[in-house]
Amino acid sequence: MTETYQDLLKQRAELEKRIEQARAAELDSAIAQIRELMTRYGLTAQEIMPDAGRERVRRTRTPVEPKYRDPATGAHWTGRGKPPAWIAGKDRDAFLIKKP
Numbered sequence: 001m002t003e004t005y006q007d008l009l010k011q012r013a014e015l016e017k018r019i020e021q022a023r024a025a026e027l028d029s030a031i032a033q034i035r036e037l038m039t040r041y042g043l044t045a046q047e048i049m050p051d052a053g054r055e056r057v058r059r060t061r062t063p064v065e066p067k068y069r070d071p072a073t074g075a076h077w078t079g080r081g082k083p084p085a086w087i088a089g090k091d092r093d094a095f096l097i098k099k100p
Helices: 005-041
Strands: none
């Protein structure tokens, strides 16, 4: 007996439905167990998952003006991080961008 592609897709859809039903049933049981343990030991959600209610604070960094410019290509570098090849090992004063 050979199964066609359509037959297999139908089986998959039925299996996915059964999987979702089993997951929902087990989730109900798991949540009930968790609530029972929380009540028994007097635990709060904050004690179990202390970072759950916090949002991470992201710093916004202001862009840094470039300090150096390669006269040959016009490439810029802020002076932070690893120096690009065009300035590495050279006197940086020659590449400084003059402010008006």
